[in-house]
Amino acid sequence: MAVRHVWVNRKPARVWGVLGDAEQYQKWVVGTSETHEAEGQWPEVGTTLRYEIGVGPLTVHGHTVVRICEPPERLELEASAGRLGTARIAIRVSPWGEGSLITMDEHPLRGAVARVHTAPVDVLLQLRHRLMLARLRDVVEAGRSEADRKAGRHV
Template identity: 85%
Template sequence: MAVRHVWVNRKPERVWGVLSDAEQYQKWVVGTKETHESEGHWPEVGTALRYTIGLGPLTEHGYTIVRICEPPGRLELEASAGRLGTARIAISVKPWGEGSLITMDEHPLRGAVAQMHTAPLDVALQLRHRLMLSRLRKVVESGRSEADREAGRHV
């Protein structure tokens, strides 16, 4: 089971702003080379986002479908990586002090990744999630925080 979390110095609404912006997807999702227009209005349930994933010259086309969307705290996705199979990705965002706690939980569902679901695969997913959550934190924390803007009003 690959579950990781990260604390970000922004409110859940700011985190949700990034999660709900399809154009931000490739900035924080590891392995995504480019995203293509979504079908529907991301992240409404049933909406799909298409993308190219890969490492170096090896590429695969994939898509992600929104299965559960409860702003600003819960987003559950089913990601398909072509021949590799599909995975369930659950993202929760909870207020935590002055910021937010983001938890990511990913489990293979079907295809080759589900058949190869072993402890070494979970280690690889943990490393991927560490990088992905680090990237997500950077995107979310870019720009001034609500507290910074409030402090600027009082100066």
């Protein structure tokens, strides 16, 4: 199971503002492009987000379904990459000092990815999560925090 975390210099409400915005998804989810909300209102439970995963001509059509949504602290998703299978992705946002601690936990559920889930696969997931959480931090921190707006500070 791949579990990683990152600290961001923004409060949980700002983090949730990014997690709860379907248009931001492809900015921080590694390998995702052409994101389209297919059903529901992101991130309500049952909402489906469709996208392409891959590089160049090697693409797979995938979708993610929201399984649990408890703003501003918990979002659990089931991501499907077609024949490759599905994975559970749990994101937790906790207040931590002046910012937030984001923890991501992902593990395969079904399909080929679940059958070949080994220690080397976990290493690849860890690398993917490191990049994904860095991107998420960058997207979250790119916007001004509520405290910055109230104080008139620029970030």
